[in-house]
Amino acid sequence: MAEQVNVALIGYKFMGRSHSNAYRQVAHFFPDLGAVPVMNTLCGRDRQAVEQAAGQLGWQQVATDWKDVVRRPDIDLVDIVTPGDSHAAIAIAAAEAGKHVFCEKPLANTVAEAERMLEAVQKAGVRNMVAFNYRRVPAIAYARQLIDEGRIGRIYHFRARYLQDWIMDPNFPLVWRLDKNAAGSGPMGDLGAHIIDLARYLVGDFDEVTGMAETFIKERPLAESSDAGLGASGGAKKGQVTVEDAAAFVTRFTNGAMGTFEVSRFAGGNRNANTFEINGSKGSIRFNLERLNELEFLDLTQPSTEQGFRDLMITDGAHPYMAAWWPAGHIIGWEHTFTHEVRDLMAAIAGKVPVHPDFLDGLRVQQVLDAVERAASSRRWERVAR
Numbered sequence: 001m002a003e004q005v006n007v008a009l010i011g012y013k014f015m016g017r018s019h020s021n022a023y024r025q026v027a028h029f030f031p032d033l034g035a036v037p038v039m040n041t042l043c044g045r046d047r048q049a050v051e052q053a054a055g056q057l058g059w060q061q062v063a064t065d066w067k068d069v070v071r072r073p074d075i076d077l078v079d080i081v082t083p084g085d086s087h088a089a090i091a092i093a094a095a096e097a098g099k100h101v102f103c104e105k106p107l108a109n110t111v112a113e114a115e116r117m118l119e120a121v122q123k124a125g126v127r128n129m130v131a132f133n134y135r136r137v138p139a140i141a142y143a144r145q146l147i148d149e150g151r152i153g154r155i156y157h158f159r160a161r162y163l164q165d166w167i168m169d170p171n172f173p174l175v176w177r178l179d180k181n182a183a184g185s186g187p188m189g190d191l192g193a194h195i196i197d198l199a200r201y202l203v204g205d206f207d208e209v210t211g212m213a214e215t216f217i218k219e220r221p222l223a224e225s226s227d228a229g230l231g232a233s234g235g236a237k238k239g240q241v242t243v244e245d246a247a248a249f250v251t252r253f254t255n256g257a258m259g260t261f262e263v264s265r266f267a268g269g270n271r272n273a274n275t276f277e278i279n280g281s282k283g284s285i286r287f288n289l290e291r292l293n294e295l296e297f298l299d300l301t302q303p304s305t306e307q308g309f310r311d312l313m314i315t316d317g318a319h320p321y322m323a324a325w326w327p328a329g330h331i332i333g334w335e336h337t338f339t340h341e342v343r344d345l346m347a348a349i350a351g352k353v354p355v356h357p358d359f360l361d362g363l364r365v366q367q368v369l370d371a372v373e374r375a376a377s378s379r380r381w382e383r384v385a386r
């Protein structure tokens with residue numbers, strides 16, 4: 001009989017919905033898991049709103065104070081889907097109470113917070129995972145497999161862009177993502193954290209960075225509430241935008257590869273364009289989230305007369321995670337990446353083994369973000385702490 005893992009989810013909006021969907025689906029598609037999640041408690045500050053969300057998303061009960069929830073003896077796993085300014089307090093309290101901790105990205109708003117979070121989970125000996133969900137796109141997991149098998153050879157370049165366009169209207173209000181106190185940073189921590197994690201997953205550790213950041217619209221209407229998100233509206237009063245709107249940076253990886261990165265919320269026409277290309281001595285890879293069931297692969301060991309990128313359809317049962325879903329060619333979507341995360345987290349809980357990306361991986365990303373922020377301000381190369 002599979003171990004029952006009682007989950008408390010703190011937060012219930014965008015990521016609250018995607019994590020809830022994963023908990024609902026995982027055991028139906030991955031039936032041989034040694035541990036299965038039980039959607040025990042949904043926690044939010046507004047009782048009426050959290051009760052409505054719990055009904056819609058399928059949670060057994062609600063709570064309004066995370067401090068009580070993380071200490072409850074019947075809770076096994078605390079899942080944090082709140083803005084970055086509350087991650088450290090919730091994760092540390094949960095670890096101190098002996099709970100496994102799953103935390104949305106970026107792990108924290110500062111390196112110091114991430115260090116304290118890592119210390120807490122290591123001291124408690126609990127499973128810990130950061131929700132860098134793109135590692136669990138089957139095409140990206142397969143890219144990693146090709147790299148591990150030596151099919152790309154020595155990696156020379158990693159070139160990534162993560163572009164959105166949802167705040168181009170100067171009247172879009174000052175939501176929490178545009179407030180440094182709540183979000184830690186702008187698209188660097190939000191979008192950049194994802195592609196930094198992918199770079200570490202596919203290429204390796206960062207040595208040094210230099211870059212720039214820009215805030216195009218410096219004042220915006222205040223949001224109607226501190227919880228406002230996409231689609232929010234604002235009033236007549238204005239406030240300061242305290243994060244960057246866009247950033248770009250370059251890196252030298254410790255293995256000698258070069259990396260270039262660009263993130264923006266002002267890239268008109270790019271709704272959620274997460275793309276990367278890798279060039280190595282034996283081959284190249286291209287990925288585009290908008291076509292996430294595909295991976296472009298160039299095999300330089302083939303005769304020169306047959307060179308060119310091939311478009312691989314990553315829906316075969318032999319591709320990572322795909323045996324659980326549909327016959328080949330029957331595609332999956334963005335939400336499946338969260339189901340794959342929960343699958344791997346449940347396997348780690350059942351097997352009492354580590355799962356990645358863990359809080360150490362989260363700290364490493366935070367250290368890169370910190371170095372980029374320092375470089376954008378000093379206009380020099382900055383070393384990435386490790």
Ligand SMILES: NC(=O)c1ccc[n+]([C@@H]2O[C@H](COP(=O)([O-])OP(=O)(O)OC[C@H]3O[C@@H](n4cnc5c(N)ncnc54)[C@H](O)[C@@H]3O)[C@@H](O)[C@H]2O)c1
Binds near residue numbers: 083104228
């Ligand atoms: N993995 C991904 O692809 C992805 C995508 C979007 C967001 N995120 C991350 O998920 C986290 C949440 O983002 P979101 O888009 O879901 O935000 P959101 O604004 O949609 O939801 C935030 C939730 O947190 C609750 N909340 C805020 N402060 C709280 C507090 N102090 N105590 C309890 N609840 C609180 C809000 O009521 C709301 O339910 C962030 O860390 C963000 O970076 C990850």
